[in-house]
Amino acid sequence: MSPAAAEVRSAIRTVLASWAGLVAEERHLEPPARDIPALARFLCQHVKWLARHPAAGELVDEIRELTRNARSIAYPNSVRRVTLGCCPDCEGELVALIRPRDDFLPSEIVCTTSPSHTWPVTCWTTLARQIRGSQAQGSKEKVLEP
Ligand SMILES: [Zn+2]
Structure with a gap:
């Protein structure tokens, strides 16, 4: 110890x-x-x-x-994991991996299902718009359901 x-x-x-x-x-x-x-x-x-x-x-x-x-x-160099919601591109869940500033890897948002669904910090605003868009679409679809 x-x-x-x-x-x-x-x-x-x-x-x-x-x-x-x-x-x-x-x-x-x-x-x-x-x-x-x-x-x-x-x-x-x-x-x-x-x-x-x-x-x-x-x-x-x-x-x-x-x-x-x-x-x-x-956990001295712990990466904080924050669950954000549904991936706009698949059924996976989005998780923000927030790394300390001195980490050699940048913070990013990843999808739990598809490794190709990742967003670097610089694209988070675009992703937020995409998520809002898909949520709005989802709620319209729910309204149309019987
Ligand atoms: Zn995904």
Whole structure:
């Protein structure tokens, strides 16, 4: 395990243990074992109670930050995949592959069915018009159906 991964893992354990400690203390319960699965299970069991707690916002912020850190360490050059809808040229689905600026490949929109249906960043406006056009056509066809 990389030092960064070990560090974020330790931070996760510390934060979960702290919140589990709060639950255990305020609800007069036995705190769980200090390992991540046990802590996570314990917190999930008390999630409704936690959602009503005055510090719920703080808990959410801390978990969100930990998740973001852990994800960026686990997938350092991650490509974000955003599903966009139906391909205007076939039955496939369009997915935008948004790559970091320093990636050697450019961001692009690809079709899940046909590898020839790809659109580079420079053509996204044209593609958006095409999608809008095919959606309008689709809705007209639906109107005509019995
Ligand atoms: Zn396609």
